[in-house]
Amino acid sequence: MAAAFSTQELMIIASAREIQDGEVVFVGMRLPITAFGVARLTHAPNAVGLFECGILRNEPAKDMLYTMSDPPNQQDAAWCTGTAQVMGLLQGGQVDAGFIGGAEIDRFGNINTSYIGGHRQMKTKLPGSGGAADIAAMSKRLLAIMNHEPHRLVRRVGYVTSPGGLDGGTSRRKAGLAWGGTAAVITDRAILKPHGEEGELHLFSVHPGHTADEIKAHTGWELKDHPLLAPTPEPSALEMDALHAIDKDGFWRS
Amino acid sequence: MKSKLVSLKEAVRDVIKDGDRVVIGAGLEHAIPFAVTFELIRQGKRNLDLIAPISDASADMLIGAGCASSVTGAWVGNVSGGLGHNYRRAMEQSIPHPLKVNDFSNFSLAMALMAGAYGMPFVPVRSLLGSDITQSNPDHRLLQNPLSDESDPVVLVKPLLPDVAVFSVPRSDIFGNAHHWGSLGVTQEAGLAARKVILLADEIVDTSIISSDPNRVLFPGFKVVAVVHEPAGQYPSPLTGCWRRDNAFFNDYHQHSRQRDGYLSWLDEWVLSLPDHASLRAKLGGRLSDLRIKGQAFSAPANFASA
Numbered sequence: 001m002a003a004a005f006s007t008q009e010l011m012i013i014a015s016a017r018e019i020q021d022g023e024v025v026f027v028g029m030r031l032p033i034t035a036f037g038v039a040r041l042t043h044a045p046n047a048v049g050l051f052e053c054g055i056l057r058n059e060p061a062k063d064m065l066y067t068m069s070d071p072p073n074q075q076d077a078a079w080c081t082g083t084a085q086v087m088g089l090l091q092g093g094q095v096d097a098g099f100i101g102g103a104e105i106d107r108f109g110n111i112n113t114s115y116i117g118g119h120r121q122m123k124t125k126l127p128g129s130g131g132a133a134d135i136a137a138m139s140k141r142l143l144a145i146m147n148h149e150p151h152r153l154v155r156r157v158g159y160v161t162s163p164g165g166l167d168g169g170t171s172r173r174k175a176g177l178a179w180g181g182t183a184a185v186i187t188d189r190a191i192l193k194p195h196g197e198e199g200e201l202h203l204f205s206v207h208p209g210h211t212a213d214e215i216k217a218h219t220g221w222e223l224k225d226h227p228l229l230a231p232t233p234e235p236s237a238l239e240m241d242a243l244h245a246i247d248k249d250g251f252w253r254s
Numbered sequence: 255m256k257s258k259l260v261s262l263k264e265a266v267r268d269v270i271k272d273g274d275r276v277v278i279g280a281g282l283e284h285a286i287p288f289a290v291t292f293e294l295i296r297q298g299k300r301n302l303d304l305i306a307p308i309s310d311a312s313a314d315m316l317i318g319a320g321c322a323s324s325v326t327g328a329w330v331g332n333v334s335g336g337l338g339h340n341y342r343r344a345m346e347q348s349i350p351h352p353l354k355v356n357d358f359s360n361f362s363l364a365m366a367l368m369a370g371a372y373g374m375p376f377v378p379v380r381s382l383l384g385s386d387i388t389q390s391n392p393d394h395r396l397l398q399n400p401l402s403d404e405s406d407p408v409v410l411v412k413p414l415l416p417d418v419a420v421f422s423v424p425r426s427d428i429f430g431n432a433h434h435w436g437s438l439g440v441t442q443e444a445g446l447a448a449r450k451v452i453l454l455a456d457e458i459v460d461t462s463i464i465s466s467d468p469n470r471v472l473f474p475g476f477k478v479v480a481v482v483h484e485p486a487g488q489y490p491s492p493l494t495g496c497w498r499r500d501n502a503f504f505n506d507y508h509q510h511s512r513q514r515d516g517y518l519s520w521l522d523e524w525v526l527s528l529p530d531h532a533s534l535r536a537k538l539g540g541r542l543s544d545l546r547i548k549g550q551a552f553s554a555p556a557n558f559a560s561a
Contacts, residue, residue, distance in 0.1 A: 069284035163384030
């Protein structure tokens with residue numbers, strides 16, 4: 001029997017499974033940084049982590065990080081450098097996957113972290129891109145992490161901070177983005193993946209304790225089933241052991 | 255050579271003018287010169303353009319205090335709490351007054367500073383293709399790559415020329431020759447692009463220490479107009495090898511700044527009622543000494559001998 005797990009732990013492990021061995025990954029903070037550690041300890045011992053403050057790590061940091069610039073992320077780093085260098089690698093097509101979060105995502109995977117309501121008729125000012133626009137444009141695969149609520153998963157975002165499939169179909173390529181796009185959206189209820197000619201996000205897997213109907217009711221567009229729709233596999237004992245080895249204080253357990 | 259050593263008060267008073275474009279927080283979450291943030295507020299500087307890729311809570315504090323009329327950067331908030339409450343109040347309700355934002359991504363800001371540093375008329379990037387940042391900030395221009403015969407959209411980024419850049423460094427000599435280590439963010443580009451640089455040095459060392467490892471110098475000492483010896487000048491942000499981050503301070507600021515009144519009383523307690531940074535160190539007492547990095551993980555020396 002699999003060990004008990006929290007929603008956040010499940011999201012971390014689902015994120016870890018998206019990292020392949022040997023890949024170069026823009027890690028980001030919070031859940032993805034732990035997911036990178038789990039992936040390293042399980043199926044991806046040769047994955048490399050990049051941080052936009054200018055850090056490259058082969059080994060995950062030994063202590064808990066509150067920001068990517070914290071001293072434990074600096075000590076024993078494989079490379080300490082500048083933002084231009086690590087994001088230059090990204091623009092050069094040398095980064096396999098990148099994680100970002102967001103306040104609002106639409107059915108083509110475009111993410112808004114700047115202006116709710118758009119920049120001309122802003123209702124709410126959000127912090128902005130940080131490196132998210134760059135990671136979305138230039139990673140080979142974009143992995144988004146979101147809370148699954150109808151006002152967050154919307155038909156069309158009011159402002160594209162970070163491009164996913166733009167207007168769907170070939171529009172991303174026509175905009176000049178030669179590669180990349182949304183590979184998976186990992187939420188607290190489900191995993192969505194693009195499917196079909198338009199590349200619209202479809203329901204790919206349903207987390208334990210949730211139903212497809214409930215997930216669709218919490219999505220701001222008519223969410224269709226992915227042909228491979230299945231339950232999200234529960235964390236294995238190996239994955240949970242790896243997670244507990246990193247999250248010693250149980251930060252993600254509740 | 256003449257010493258550039260001055261007090262924090264003098265550096266801020268004499269180098270940073272109302273209306274200046276100022277880089278504060280080039281290191282992302284790392285090495286943010288908060289002592290200058292606090293002193294700008296105490297001196298009541300006005301109409302600053304705050305330049306930083308992400309500034310953690312520094313820009314939010316300056317906005318709430320009425321020091322800024324614009325922000326040029328990729329992200330404004332509080333890394334511990336998420337949203338920046340003063341930033342939202344200024345953008346949504348013009349409190350304490352209206353604020354303009356010049357949207358960038360981290361990479362496009364690095365490239366704008368690089369263009370400024372090296373005298374380039376612009377830098378072409380692909381990184382902002384598809385993003386509405388090219389719509390909301392006209393300093394990014396979308397056009398066809400003139401060197402390609404095929405359809406190849408690129409985004410030109412206009413150079414950024416800050417008046418002043420401020421950095422926290424672990425060590426500097428009195429002439430502004432300094433060592434930086436750990437992650438650098440856009441420190442090198444900002445230091446080279448700015449007309450004037452202020453350094454907050456955790457430690458003042460002899461010039462021979464700096465010249466023993468010239469690869470750890472990011473920009474020439476002649477860019478530096480003021481050196482301030484200010485231990486923990488980056489507090490509450492971290493500084494590699496010197497100080498850990500005070501996460502509780504950021505959380506506490508996030509809670510208090512939720513409402514305007516709460517922010518104003520926070521500001522009074524932590525900035526306005528303290529005459530200088532030494533008073534903040536004294537007020538923090540053991541809380542600050544607990545953040546001092548006491549471990550040792552020295553790099554191996556590199557041999558620069560010539561014969």
